[in-house]
Each structure stands twice: as structure tokens, then as C-alpha cells.
Amino acid sequence: MTQRPFQTIDEMMAAGPNAAIEDPYSLYARARRETPVLEVAGFGSPARFLMRFEDVQSALRDWETFSSVSNGERGIAIVIGRTIIGMDGREHLRNRALVTPAVAPRALRGDFPAMVRRIADELIDRFAGKGSAELVRNFTYLFPIRVFVEPLGLPAADIERFHNWAIDLTQVANDPPRGLAASAAIREYLKPIIAAKRSEPADDIISTLVTSEVEGERLGDEHIANFLCLLIMAGAETTYHLIGSTLYALLTHGAALEEVRAHRDRIPLAVAETLRWESPVQVVTREAQADVEMSGVLIKKGTDVVIGIGSANRDESQFEDPDRFDLHREGAEHIAFGFGRHYCAGSRLALLEAEIGLGALFERLPNLRMDEGAEPGNMSGFAFRSPTSLPVVFD
Ligand code: HEM
Known part of the structure; x- marks a missing residue:
């Protein structure tokens, strides 16, 4: 993918959520200084873009003023329908309580880490003997979706089919017809599975959803399918970006790479710093429900607000020195998993997957390093960011 130099944030946004944007951060740094509540053309209607950490955090905390309602109507809601990311208040809390147990730390103990490691090993087995690989295509893209199939309760024989749909679903921003077709196919595919789990529930996420009640009522098929599509997108796409970006950060920072190779127990430090340095989810959106002031600028009721998580984390x-990738950074906590009521429900799962996946790569591929002879990949993307490719060699 060729890199394009962007002069303004508007230009970058117009290029689309997955555009080849190598460095949005210098534009963000200038905006934090000069226009911290920047007026942008938005995704269809004029919007305000919050750049500073404090404004980002306050907006995410104040869910009454900064409502999530637009996330239930536009953007990915087109393929996943209305889900908790588009709900506010009590309705949000009641529905969120249904998904959190399935991805909570309790659910991730027991056999779960061993299953994640097995999936990582199966993928690595395919290229470990070759001495070189392209890790986006062969690992980071495949690993998180595969990890999701078993806990959902889908038949193992359907992995390939489901995997292809899940990938198509995550492509909705680039290719809406492909995303919509996948959404329809997943819903058709899930119908008999949901029916079977209703009559014979097992110990898996779909069974939990079919037996759950909100306000005394069982969830309908469509509601369950929406939830599952959200989990597939939230769970697979984001973690794929995180693992790719952590590899990119390490492979382009020699001292950090050597340190992690020699001390694999420091992989969690690399993952945490990557969440800050190259936040996988760069922006989330809200709609102002009242006139509100931020950094001295009036945001009018009804305005779409783009919340700059990626900018806040720099x-x-x-x-200190926010553009530096620093394994031993101290001080403030990053805000990559959001903040407040919509704080990422799957953060523990994402960390566990990333740490186990990267641990397996560094253990199984000695002296893992960038392939200097290959065309290098670049960091890319506006809304979600990660490297386009990761050509590596190992001993
Ligand atoms: C690197 C990985 C991940 C990152 C950076 C990330 C980031 C985020 C962010 C920023 C939000 C807040 C959205 C908002 O405020 O509008 C969010 C919400 C959410 N995330 Fe994640 N996420 C990750 C992985 C996962 C995984 C593995 C799951 C698995 C199930 C997951 C499930 C969710 C769900 C269900 C929500 C909605 C919570 C709500 O609206 O109450 N995420 N995530």
C-alpha cells in the first residue's frame, strides 16, 4: 500500500477508516496545541474531534451528555444491528451484563489458556520450518478469530466457513456489500445452531445468551445474532491489530526486541506500551445530548463527537516524550480500552490472547527479526491501526 502524506485531519478522515496513514500523530500533536476540539467534516455530517487526554476521558465518563446512541444506527451498526455499543443508561447496563461473564477473567481460567496456546502452535507449525514468514497473513489475521470459535460453541468442522464470514464482516468499512453479505450468511448459519442450543444448552457463549433474560424476557434470535456479530468484530478485529502492532513495535526497536527475546516475561510490558503507542482502536464516536464546553469550545447539542483515543494516548x-516506544514507561495509564461505562468488555481476553500468541512466536521462532530483504510493511489505518505486513526471518 502506498503511503499518502496528509496535510489535514479532514483529509485523513475522508480517505476512509483503513486508509494508508503512516503517521497521524504529528497532525494530532498540532491539533492538541492549536485546535483541541477540532471541527471536522465527520463521517457525513460536521463533527467535533476531541484531541486532548483530559477531554477524551471526561467525554467517555459523561455518558449522559456524550451518548452512544449513534453507534446503534450508523457505522458498523449497519452490519451488526443494535448492540450494547449503541445503548445508554439502564438498557446498556442490563444488556452488557449478559456478555461480560462470557469474557470475564473467571471464564478465561481453566483450560482456556491452553486452548489459546494450542491454536497459536497450530498456526506456527505451518511455517516454523521455513525460516521466514509474513506474519500478518499467516498469524495475526487468523489467530484471534480461531480463538473465538470454540468458546462460542460452534462446531469445529465449520471453522473455515465461519472464519471466512468473520473476516468478511470485519471488512465492512472497506467493502460494505461484502460485510452485509457476511452478516446475512452468519445469521442464516446461526439460526439452527441457536435453535439447537435452546433445546439443549451447553457450556458456551451461545448457550449463555439463549438462556439469558433481560427484564424477565428471553433474548430473540436477532438480538443474539447481533451480540455474536459484535463479539466477532470487537473480539477478532481489535486483537488482530494489537498483536500486529506489538510485533511491529518490537521488530523496529532493536533494544526492546532483544530485551523481550531474552526475557519473554516482559511481553506484557510490550503489549501495554503498544496499546498506548499505537492504539488499535484510534477513535470512538458519541453524540452530544446538550450544549457542552470542552477546552473552552462550545459543542452544540446534536453534534457528532469523534473521541480521539489515539491522540489522547500521545x-x-x-x-513524557509520548512518541517514544518505551517498555519501561511509568506514570499515567493508557486509555486504549476506553473509559467509563463502555470500557472494553474483552480487555482481559485481548491481553491474554496477545500475550500467549506473542509468547508462542518468540519461543518457537528463535532470533525472530524483520526480513531486511523483503518489502517492509507500514503502520496504516485511521480508525483501526496496524501494520500492513510483517515479513520476518528466524533461525
Ligand atoms: C486490543 C484489543 C481491544 C481493544 C483495543 C478494544 C477497545 C475497545 C474500546 C476502546 C471500547 C469502547 C467503545 C466505546 O466506548 O464506544 C471497547 C468496547 C468493547 N469491547 Fe473491546 N477492545 C479490544 C478487544 C476486545 C475483545 C477481545 C473483545 C471480546 C469479546 C471485546 C469486546 C468489547 C465489547 C463487547 C465492547 C462494548 C462494551 C460496551 O459498549 O459496554 N473487545 N473495546
Whole structure:
């Protein structure tokens, strides 16, 4: 993918959520100084873009003023329908309580880590003997979706079919017809599975959803299918970006790479710093429900608000020398999993997957390093970011 130099944030946004954007951060740094509540053309209607950490955090905390309602109507709601990311208040809390147990730390103990490691090993087995590989295509893209199939309770024989749909679903921003076709196919595919789990529930996420009640009522098939599509997108797409970006960060920072190779127990430090340095989810959106002031700028009721998580995580008021990738950074906590009521429900799962997946790669591929002879990949993307490719060699 060729890199395009962007002069303004508007230009970058217009290029689309997955455009080849190598460095949005210099534009964000200038905006934090000069226009912290930047007016942008938005995704269809004029919007305000929050750049500073403090404004980002306050907006995410104040869910009454900064409502999530638009996330239930536009963007990915087109393929996944209305889900908790588009709900507010009590309705959100009641529905969120249904999904959190399935991805909570309790559910991730027992056999779960061993299953995640087995899936990582199966993927690595395919290229470990070759001495070189392209890790986006052969590992980071495949691993998180595969990890999701078993806990959902889908038949193992359907992995390939389901995997293809899940990938198509995550492509909705680039290719809406492909995303919509996948959404329809997943829903058709799930119908008999949901019916079977209703008559004979097992110990899996779909069974939990079919037996759950909100306000005394069982969830309908469509509601369950929406939830599952959300989990597939939220769970697979984001973690894929995180693992790719952590590899990119390490492979392009020699001292950090050597340290992690020699001390694999420091992989969690690399994952945490990557969440800040190259936040996989760069922006989330809200709609102002009242006139509100941020950094001295009035945001009018009804305005779409773009919340700059990626910019906040590079804010020099919180992070010293914020553009530096630093395994041993101290001080403020990143805000990559969001904040407040919509804080990422799957953060523990994402960390566990990333740490086990990267641990397996560094253990199984000695002296893992960038393939200097191959065309290098670049960091890319506006809404979600990760490297386009990761050509590596190993001993
Ligand atoms: C690197 C990985 C991940 C990142 C960076 C990430 C980031 C985020 C962010 C920023 C939000 C807040 C959205 C908002 O405020 O509008 C969110 C919400 C959410 N995430 Fe994640 N996520 C990750 C992985 C996962 C995984 C593995 C799951 C698995 C199930 C998951 C499930 C969810 C769900 C269900 C929500 C909605 C929570 C709500 O609206 O109450 N995420 N995530």
C-alpha cells in the first residue's frame, strides 16, 4: 500500500477508516496545541474531534451528555444491528451484563489458556520450518478469530466457513456489500445452531445468551445474532491489530526486541506500551445530548463527537516524550480500552490472547527479526491501526 502524506485531519478522515496513514500523530500533536476540539467534516455530517487526554476521558465518563446512541444506527451498526455499543443508561447496563461473564477473567481460567496456546502452535507449525514468514497473513489475521470459535460453541468442522464470514464482516468499512453479505450468511448459519442450543444448552457463549433474560424476557434470535456479530468484530478485529502492532513495535526497536527475546516475561510490558503507542482502536464516536464546553469550545447539542483515543494516548501532558516506544514507561495509564461505562468488555481476553500468541512466536521462532530483504510493511489505518505486513526471518 502506498503511503499518502496528509496535510489535514479532514483529509485523513475522508480517505476512509483503513486508509494508508503512516503517521497521524504529528497532525494530532498540532491539533492538541492549536485546535483541541477540532471541527471536522465527520463521517457525513460536521463533527467535533476531541484531541486532548483530559477531554477524551471526561467525554467517555459523561455518558449522559456524550451518548452512544449513534453507534446503534450508523457505522458498523449497519452490519451488526443494535448492540450494547449503541445503548445508554439502564438498557446498556442490563444488556452488557449478559456478555461480560462470557469474557470475564473467571471464564478465561481453566483450560482456556491452553486452548489459546494450542491454536497459536497450530498456526506456527505451518511455517516454523521455513525460516521466514509474513506474519500478518499467516498469524495475526487468523489467530484471534480461531480463538473465538470454540468458546462460542460452534462446531469445529465449520471453522473455515465461519472464519471466512468473520473476516468478511470485519471488512465492512472497506467493502460494505461484502460485510452485509457476511452478516446475512452468519445469521442464516446461526439460526439452527441457536435453535439447537435452546433445546439443549451447553457450556458456551451461545448457550449463555439463549438462556439469558433481560427484564424477565428471553433474548430473540436477532438480538443474539447481533451480540455474536459484535463479539466477532470487537473480539477478532481489535486483537488482530494489537498483536500486529506489538510485533511491529518490537521488530523496529532493536533494544526492546532483544530485551523481550531474552526475557519473554516482559511481553506484557510490550503489549501495554503498544496499546498506548499505537492504539488499535484510534477513535470512538458519541453524540452530544446538550450544549457542552470542552477546552473552552462550545459543542452544540446534536453534534457528532469523534473521541480521539489515539491522540489522547500521545498527549504530552500525560506521557513524557509520548512518541517514544518505551517498555519501561511509568506514570499515567493508557486509555486504549476506553473509559467509563463502555470500557472494553474483552480487555482481559485481548491481553491474554496477545500475550500467549506473542509468547508462542518468540519461543518457537528463535532470533525472530524483520526480513531486511523483503518489502517492509507500514503502520496504516485511521480508525483501526496496524501494520500492513510483517515479513520476518528466524533461525
Ligand atoms: C486490543 C484489543 C481491544 C481493544 C483495543 C478494544 C477497545 C475497545 C474500546 C476502546 C471500547 C469502547 C467503545 C466505546 O466506548 O464506544 C471497547 C468496547 C468493547 N469491547 Fe473491546 N477492545 C479490544 C478487544 C476486545 C475483545 C477481545 C473483545 C471480546 C469479546 C471485546 C469486546 C468489547 C465489547 C463487547 C465492547 C462494548 C462494551 C460496551 O459498549 O459496554 N473487545 N473495546
